Amino acid sequence: xxxxxxxxxxxxxxxxxxxxxxxxxxxxxxxxxxxxxxxxxxxxxxxxxxxxxxxxxxxxxxxxxxxxxxxxxxxxxxxxxxxxxxxxxxxxxxxxxxxxxxxxxxxxxxxxxxxxxxxxxxxxxxxxxxxxxxxxxxxxxxxxxxxxx
Numbered sequence: 254x255x256x257x258x259x260x261x262x263x264x265x266x267x268x269x270x271x272x273x274x275x276x277x278x279x280x281x282x283x284x285x286x287x288x289x290x291x292x293x294x295x296x297x298x299x300x301x302x303x304x305x306x307x308x309x310x311x312x313x314x315x316x317x318x319x320x321x322x323x324x325x326x327x328x329x330x331x332x333x334x335x336x337x338x339x340x341x342x343x344x345x346x347x348x349x350x351x352x353x354x355x356x357x358x359x360x361x362x363x364x365x366x367x368x369x370x371x372x373x374x375x376x377x378x379x380x381x382x383x384x385x386x387x388x389x390x391x392x393x394x395x396x397x398x399x400x401x402x
Contacts, residue, residue, distance in 0.1 A: 334386070
């Protein structure tokens with residue numbers, strides 16, 4: 254019975270239609286496996302729709318979509334991220350350190366891909382000491398990983 258109620262609640266969740274206007278717009282950080290680059294995504298904030306916890310939805314060709322259904326990949330749902338496993342990227346080992354941080358999309362660039370998730374670094378770094386793994390595309394939240402010594 255509990256599962257049925259949760260499924261019904263999810264099915265009743267509504268997202269703004271194509272003509273809805275958000276109260277605020279922001280640019281997020283999109284990535285899809287194999288893209289080889291990050292790209293901007295449009296995030297709308299709505300106060301009169303049941304979108305996600307913060308009233309956010311992402312722009313689609315036909316309107317607005319729920320963040321739980323985005324086609325953008327992120328580390329937040331990967332076991333290796335949740336288990337704080339080290340990463341091997343471009344032949345170098347990196348370990349998670351610190352907390353995720355919000356970065357401007359232009360502060361970092363695509364460096365590599367790990368398990369379908371973008372690994373970014375500061376521009377011009379051929380062998381970065383720190384890389385950033387995209388955790389939350391809607392707000393450009395990145396988890397730093399430091400090169401293992």
